[in-house]
Every structure is written in C-alpha cells, then in structure tokens.
Amino acid sequence: MTESTLELRPAASASQPHLDPIVGGRVELQLLTTLKCNLKCTYCSLGVGDVLGSQTELKYDIEQLAAFIDKQLAGKEIYVTFYGGEPTLNLPLMKEVMRRFPGFRYQLQTNGTLLDNLPDWMLHKLSNVLVSIDGGEATTDGFRGRGVWRQVQKNVAHVRDRIGGTVTARVTWGKPETSFEELDDLAESFDYLYWQFVADEQYGGDSLERRKEVLVRLIDKFFNRTDKLYPLIPLMGMVRNKVLPSRVEELCHGLTQCRVSTHILNVMPDGRIFPCPDMLYDPAMQMGEIQGNWLKCSPLQPHPAMPCESCEAFAWCRRNCMKNLHRGYVQGDAAYRERVVEPICELIRFMGREIDRHDPQAWFAEATLPVRKQVADAEVYEYVEIMP
Numbered sequence: 354m355t356e357s358t359l360e361l362r363p364a365a366s367a368s369q370p371h372l373d374p375i376v377g378g379r380v381e382l383q384l385l386t387t388l389k390c391n392l393k394c395t396y397c398s399l400g401v402g403d404v405l406g407s408q409t410e411l412k413y414d415i416e417q418l419a420a421f422i423d424k425q426l427a428g429k430e431i432y433v434t435f436y437g438g439e440p441t442l443n444l445p446l447m448k449e450v451m452r453r454f455p456g457f458r459y460q461l462q463t464n465g466t467l468l469d470n471l472p473d474w475m476l477h478k479l480s481n482v483l484v485s486i487d488g489g490e491a492t493t494d495g496f497r498g499r500g501v502w503r504q505v506q507k508n509v510a511h512v513r514d515r516i517g518g519t520v521t522a523r524v525t526w527g528k529p530e531t532s533f534e535e536l537d538d539l540a541e542s543f544d545y546l547y548w549q550f551v552a553d554e555q556y557g558g559d560s561l562e563r564r565k566e567v568l569v570r571l572i573d574k575f576f577n578r579t580d581k582l583y584p585l586i587p588l589m590g591m592v593r594n595k596v597l598p599s600r601v602e603e604l605c606h607g608l609t610q611c612r613v614s615t616h617i618l619n620v621m622p623d624g625r626i627f628p629c630p631d632m633l634y635d636p637a638m639q640m641g642e643i644q645g646n647w648l649k650c651s652p653l654q655p656h657p658a659m660p661c662e663s664c665e666a667f668a669w670c671r672r673n674c675m676k677n678l679h680r681g682y683v684q685g686d687a688a689y690r691e692r693v694v695e696p697i698c699e700l701i702r703f704m705g706r707e708i709d710r711h712d713p714q715a716w717f718a719e720a721t722l723p724v725r726k727q728v729a730d731a732e733v734y735e736y737v738e739i740m741p
C-alpha cells in the first residue's frame with residue numbers, strides 16, 4: 354500500500370474524501386530535465402535555496418518513470434511539460450520520453466534561446482510552447498541579458514511553422530515600468546500572452562497605480578471586439594469564470610487554478626516530486642518520488658489562515674498562488690505578505706472590478722462562436738496557471 358491511500362486531502366469533506374493524490378482524470382507531469390540554465394534571470398525563483406544548478410544529472414531512468422506512471426497514474430490522461438532550468442539543455446531525455454510515451458500530450462517551457470536545436474518531429478508534437486519573455490527588448494534584456502530578446506524572436510520565427518500547437522508568451526510582470534505597448538505587442542505576435550505578477554518586492558510607491566493604468570488599457574482592449582479574441586490568458590480565464598462559473602470547478606475542482614492542489618507533479622532530476630516548482634527548496638513540500646514509486650496528496654492545500662473565502666474575488670480567483678498564500682499566511686512571513694501577497698491580491702480584485710465594468714455577460718452573449726469557444730474551452734488553460 355502506498356502512502357497515498359492512507360492520506361485524506363485536507364480540503365476534502367468528510368462525506369466526500371479524496372483518496373487519490375491526483376484529483377480528476379488528468380495529470381500534468383512536469384519533468385525538470387535539468388536544473389542548469391544558460392541564462393541568469395534576475396528574478397529566477399530557482400535561485401531561492403540555491404536550487405538552480407544544484408542537480409546536473411538525472412537520478413532516475415525511463416523504466417523507473419514508466420513504472421511510476423503505471424502504478425500511480427493508471428487510467429489518467431497524462432500530459433508532460435518539459436521544464437527546468439532550461440529543459441532543452443537535456444534534449445536526450447526529452448527525446449526518450451516523447452518516443453517512449455507517444456500518446457501523451459507535450460508542452461515545452463523554455464527561454465527560447467535554444468529552440469532551433471529541436472528536430473522537426475519534436476516540434477510537430479508540442480501542443481504548446483511557453484516562451485519566457487519579459488516584455489519589449491529593453492525590459493527583457495534588462496532581466497535576461499543583452500541580445501536575448503532578439504535571439505528569442507529570431508528563434509520563434511524560425512520554428513513557428515513547425516510547432517504543432519500554440520506558442521504562448523510567458524511574461525513575469527516584474528517592473529512597474531512595463532508598458533501597455535510592450536504587452537500588447539506580445540499579445541498580437543504570439544498565439545497567447547500569459548503573465549504572472551512577480552513574487553518579489555516590486556510593489557512599493559506608485560507601482561500599483563502604474564500597473565493598474567496598464568491593466569485598464571488591456572481590459573478595455575479585451576472587450577473592444579466581439580469578433581476577435583484578444584488572447585490574454587488571465588483575462589480569458591477570469592471572464593470565463595464570471596460568465597460560466599461552473600467551469601472553475603472542472604479542471605481544478607474549485608481549488609487553485611494553478612493545479613498545485615490537484616493534478617501537477619513537478620519531478621526534479623533527482624526523482625523527488627513536488628507540487629509547486631517555486632518551492633523545491635522545502636523538503637516539507639515533497640509529495641512523492643519516482644524511484645521509490647510513491648505518491649501522496651499535495652501538501653499545498655487551503656488552510657484556515659488564508660483569507661480567500663471571505664474575499665470578493667474568491668468565486669473566480671480560487672486562491673491565485675498557493676505558494677504566496679502559504680508563505681504569507683500559513684508560515685506567517687509578514688513582510689512577504691504585506692509587500693508581495695497583498696499587493697498582488699489588490700491587483701487581482703482591481704482586475705475583477707474592471708472586468709465587471711465592461712459587463713462580461715453582455716459581451717459574451719454578443720461574441721462570435723469561435724471567440725466564445727476559445728474563452729470557454731481553450732486547451733491552453735490546461736497548461737498555465739490561468740490567474741496572474
């Protein structure tokens with residue numbers, strides 16, 4: 354018997370216990386192919402606890418991975434995200450996994466600088482490529498190093514026609530100076546733009562107001578047309594949750610929409626499994642291991658100390674980032690709560706009010722069927738956090 358069968362998910366009710374560590378029929382296997390990276394982004398979350406670069410070799414093999422999948426994930430629909438470090442630095446593992454499990458769906462999260470190393474057959478099989486970029490050239494190169502923005506744009510243009518699925522710009526909205534124009538350029542040139550507010554002390558002075566000014570323009574543009582989607586994932590997701598509230602239950606069962614409480618497994622190169630890729634430094638977060646072939650429920654679950662259930666945003670936000678809530682309210686890191694978590698929650702509530710100002714139900718009612726389909730059902734919702 355595995356540990357998992359003995360554990361009750363803390364959020365489960367007594368009448369409906371979740372005995373399965375994976376809630377629902379799908380599971381995302383996020384394989385950190387390496388913890389090495391060829392860039393040095395200033396805000397990298399793997400820098401916490403010196404995780405970045407700490408594991409350079411894989412400590413499990415493909416047979417152990419297959420045995421884990423057979424025993425722990427039997428009957429689930431599996432999709433794999435290659436993650437790192439920079440995952441393309443371990444191309445042999447990516448190839449081995451894609452050949453061994455041809456029926457899975459695949460996503461790549463990459464900094465884009467080595468994308469042109471992927472052979473065509475791999476590009477064809479990718480359902481989504483998340484390309485990390487921070488905005489325009491000055492912003493991106495400021496965080497990532499000189500010349501990175503141009504190199505990424507060139508590489509994406511070079512491989513784009515050969516990628517089977519979508520290409521999503523993944524932005525960490527770090528600086529308050531990030532402009533509407535640079536986010537808009539990304540939204541217009543990629544299939545989707547997805548951003549998260551940086552989990553760092555970047556919310557002092559007038560920086561919230563500056564971000565709100567940009568958010569007002571992005572939200573205005575989102576509602577400007579009903580015949581063409583403005584493909585900003587956090588806005589699509591929030592609008593979906595407001596106009597089709599039952600959808601918030603479907604993929605994540607009403608728990609956080611970043612999947613850490615329900616169905617994402619981050620597998621480190623050493624085989625240990627964690628729910629959140631930003632908390633790999635904390636042994637208390639471990640929820641399984643490939644070699645030992647065990648899995649238990651995610652420890653990142655709703656907690657009475659979290660303020661979400663009395664928040665105006667709860668119905669559509671559903672506890673945005675469990676790492677932030679855990680650090681701020683469960684571990685009691687007051688400085689982090691005040692300087693990072695609360696400002697981000699303020700921005701989320703602000704976005705909700707701005708969306709309401711545009712009467713999302715009336716907009717959805719007028720939208721063309723392709724736009725409605727995308728808002729309701731976009732496959733990309735499965736691959737990203739949805740909330741910012």
Ligand code: SF4
Pocket residue numbers: 660661662664665666667670671672673674698699701702
């Ligand atoms: S805005 Fe913050 S407090 Fe409100 S539900 Fe979301 S994460 Fe929780």
Ligand code: SF4
Pocket residue numbers: 611612613628629630631673674675676677738
């Ligand atoms: S949004 Fe989810 S996956 Fe991302 S850092 Fe927060 S808890 Fe982790």
